Amino acid sequence: xxxxxxxxxxxxxxxxxxxxxxxxxxxxxxxxxxxxxxxxxxxxxxxxxxxxxxxxxxxxxxxxxxxxxxxxxxxxxxxxxxxxxxxxxxxxxxxxxxxxxxxxxxxxxxxxxxxxxxxxxxxxxxxxxxxxxxxxxxxxxxxxxxxxxxxxxxxxxxxxxxxxxxxxxxxxxxxxxxxxx
Numbered sequence: 001x002x003x004x005x006x007x008x009x010x011x012x013x014x015x016x017x018x019x020x021x022x023x024x025x026x027x028x029x030x031x032x033x034x035x036x037x038x039x040x041x042x043x044x045x046x047x048x049x050x051x052x053x054x055x056x057x058x059x060x061x062x063x064x065x066x067x068x069x070x071x072x073x074x075x076x077x078x079x080x081x082x083x084x085x086x087x088x089x090x091x092x093x094x095x096x097x098x099x100x101x102x103x104x105x106x107x108x109x110x111x112x113x114x115x116x117x118x119x120x121x122x123x124x125x126x127x128x129x130x131x132x133x134x135x136x137x138x139x140x141x142x143x144x145x146x147x148x149x150x151x152x153x154x155x156x157x158x159x160x161x162x163x164x165x166x167x168x169x170x171x172x173x174x175x176x177x178x179x180x181x
Contacts, residue, residue, distance in 0.1 A: 003136040003152040007090065007181045011146040013128045015082040020051075020099065020128070020168065026076035027051045027101070048108060049101040053077045056096055056117065066115025071095050083170055086126065090148065090181060095121060097172035099128065104167075107160040110135075113153040121173040122180050123153040130167030133160045143169075150181065 020026075027049050056065030057072040080099075087094055096117075102108060113123065125134070127147045134143050136157040143149070151157060161167040174180055 001139045001141075003139050003155055004134065004141055005150045005181075006141070007124070007148040007150060009144070009147050011086060011126065011148055013086070013126070013146050016080070016086065016128055016170070017168075019080050019082050023076065023079040026079055027099075048106075050098050051076060051101070052096075052098040053080055053083070054095065054097050064115065066113075066117050068117060083126070087172065091174050093175055095173040095175065097170065099168055099170050102130075102132070102159065102161045102167040102169075104130075104161055104164060108158055110156040110158045112156055118153060118173075120176050122150060122176050124148065124150050124172055124174065126170040126172075128168040128170055130161060130165045131163035132167045132169070133162050134158075135160075 028051070052074050053076055054071050054073055056068060057070035058065055058068060059070055083097075083099075100108075125143070125148070127143045127145050129145055131145075132143050134141050134149075134151070134157070136151045137155045141149070142162070159167070159169075
């Protein structure tokens, strides 16, 4: 498989999940942080709930976050230290990151992460809760909690929650480097 690479399985994410349970009001708390572009609801039809910890930002009118290197920590950042303990075991640097929650039976349709920001980043998932099917191009995997994987986000990719609980995954970007796992 060239577009999906499993880095590690069976990572203990119980402390991450506990912090999510202890801070339920963090979901969606980033809506008032910084200035972001409007999302076209006709282009992105999904029921994903987002808890951003480091989000894209803009510094001038007309600028779009997906075309800048600006990253802003959200108010929720300090409530979720356990996820960074795990990330620090694998990566020296990371940029934008968020938890994504997908209800049972729902899917995130095929899309490509567009914009100049993504050209120099590698994208990873760390599954926190639930079971989901992840597809990149013509490759698919079934993802269980505690699975860390890289995928080619410059290709069409999608996710389907095939479990019996909401799927929570942590999506994060790492500056591209040949030594990245």
